[in-house]
Amino acid sequence: MKIAVLGLGYVGMTAAACLASRGHDITGIDPNESKVNDVNRGISPISEPGLADLVEEATRQGLLRASTTIASLADDTELAIVCVGTPSAADGSHNMSFIADVSRQLAHFISSNDRPVTVAFRSTVKPGTVEGFILPIFEEILRDRSDLVELVYNPEFLRESSAIKDFFSPPKIVVGTSDGLRSAVMDRMNEGIDAPTFYTRFGESEVTKLVDNSFHAVKTAFANEIGRVCEKLGVSAAKVHEIFIADTKLNISPYYLRPGGAFGGSCLPKDVRALQYISREVGGHTHLLDSLLPSNESHKAFLFELATRDLRHGARVVLLGLAFKNATDDLRESPNIDLARMLITAGYHLSIFDPYVHPEALVGQNLGVLSNSPFVRDLLIDQDELSTTEWDLVIDTRSIASELRLTASSVVDINRLS
Structure with a gap:
């Protein structure tokens, strides 16, 4: 040519x-x-x-x-x-x-x-x-x-x-x-x-270069923050890096990179806080790490606004999934509990369906979470009630709504932002 x-x-x-x-x-x-x-x-x-x-x-x-x-x-x-x-x-x-x-x-x-x-x-x-x-x-x-x-x-x-x-x-x-x-x-x-x-x-092609380079900057800043903490602790940053990049199943992979739900559970929030504490203790000045939890809180608010932007006051809403991850009853720092609390506070008639969460079977810290969120006991419903109710909105945290054949005016899958 x-x-x-x-x-x-x-x-x-x-x-x-x-x-x-x-x-x-x-x-x-x-x-x-x-x-x-x-x-x-x-x-x-x-x-x-x-x-x-x-x-x-x-x-x-x-x-x-x-x-x-x-x-x-x-x-x-x-x-x-x-x-x-x-x-x-x-x-x-x-x-x-x-x-x-x-x-x-x-x-x-x-x-x-x-x-x-x-x-x-x-x-x-x-x-x-x-x-x-x-x-x-x-x-x-x-x-x-x-x-x-x-x-x-x-x-x-x-x-x-x-x-x-x-x-x-x-x-x-x-x-x-x-x-x-x-x-x-x-x-x-x-x-x-x-x-x-x-x-x-055009739009997706225009933004992709900015996304790529910003992520490269995030990776560099993250690596340098970890390097500062390791240096302050007398730990080999090179060896930590060698171990980190050896994990191509989770660390260097597509996982955790798809836009969707906020993070939660027993590990991520706790370990971020721990590393932040260690950094403050040794003077690591890890500003990127310090921004992770506030960013996650902002995302929870964003997901609530996304799900309810066209919803009338008092609408019937069902939340699919309460535990932080599917096929588990682990409620520790589940972002879905925070979402449920926001929905209740906003005046919606909320129900929750999670076949893995049984209040009578919860123990330890999960029982403590339930004590701090007593509304959960009253809002949990079984599959019969789920399938026979006409919902104004289904908020799907599990990407399972299509399998359940629900009657709903609107379905929002917060794990798959389009």
């Missing part, structure tokens, strides 16, 4: 050179004349392992050239990849001036050539940018010929110093389109690259 790459920074230059190495005809566009001159002489303007050789070979074969203007693009350009900067302001907002300028130029280019072009944005933007900011620019200029442009959001997952390896072997490929369906042009661009591919709508 004939491909334009707009913005010859780390992302754009890597994309240009790697795509040229696969036989595509690439024109790089950048307002910086020094960068453009370097590329045209076969010199990479960016220092990245292996990139210099790719640039030199691509320009030698005539597959890579650069220019300062979009006017230099070939009329039959099929794909334009936008990699211009979106600098962050102090408040975290993006400077969108470069995106706006490039979008206008591309729209005029498409209008003058009257040929369809796929425009793939790789610049980091907030969700809603393609539909709410970029698309209107193209529509204003192209007017009744807006069908000539296919807008795509295609985030990159390149790490500096291993960008070429990451380009050819990415952890995933994410392509956002207006309808979430495939793009033939993007399929051709990614042909031969073996990676999980996700086609989705």
Whole structure:
């Protein structure tokens, strides 16, 4: 394909050179004349392992050239990849001036050539940018010929110093389109690259890069906080890390990462508090750890608001699941008890169904929880009452509502946030 790459920074230059190495005809566009001159002489303007050789070979074969203007693009350009900067302001907002300028130029280019072009944005933007900011620019200029442009959001997952390896072997490929369906042009661009591919709508594709990088930051901050505590305790942080990452069943895994219910039970809250106490005692200053329990409390309030946002006062509500986890009667720090208490306080007529919780059989700390929440005894119902009652709302903490064939105006599964 004939491909334009707009913005010859780390992302754009890597994309240009790697795509040229696969036989595509690439024109790089950048307002910086020094960068453009370097590329045209076969010199990479960016220092990245292996990139210099790719640039030199691509320009030698005539597959890579650069220019300062979009006017230099070939009329039959099929794909334009936008990699211009979106600098962050102090408040975290993006400077969108470069995106706006490039979008206008591309729209005029498409209008003058009257040929369809796929425009793939790789610049980091907030969700809603393609539909709410970029698309209107193209529509204003192209007017009744807006069908000539296919807008795509295609985030990159390149790490500096291993960008070429990451380009050819990415952890995933994410392509956002207006309808979430495939793009033939993007399929051709990614042909031969073996990676999980996700086609989705713009919003999900726009936010995924922010989510990934924020989680990387969380992991780094968490590791460093643990390192500080270990150092203060005279414990080997390296050995703790070795043991931690050896567990790929739970620690390094998809578990605990799906948005859904709040955490609870006998282990997580207790152990977080214990580590917080130890950190305070030794001066670890673990701000991330200190934020976990308040964040969990905020999530409980969020789930209550999510479940009841369209519910009339006094409605009949049934809560499926009271213990913190299915197939157990463990009530210790169960977020479902907190949710039940909020529902009662808000004036709803609440019932609770949990076939594993039998008040007369509870012992130890679970009996203590029941003493502090005496309403539980009166609100627990059996399956016959559950199935014969017409409910205004079913709040499902177990993802079992569909199996029970209930009569309900609304069902909210809080373990699967859509």
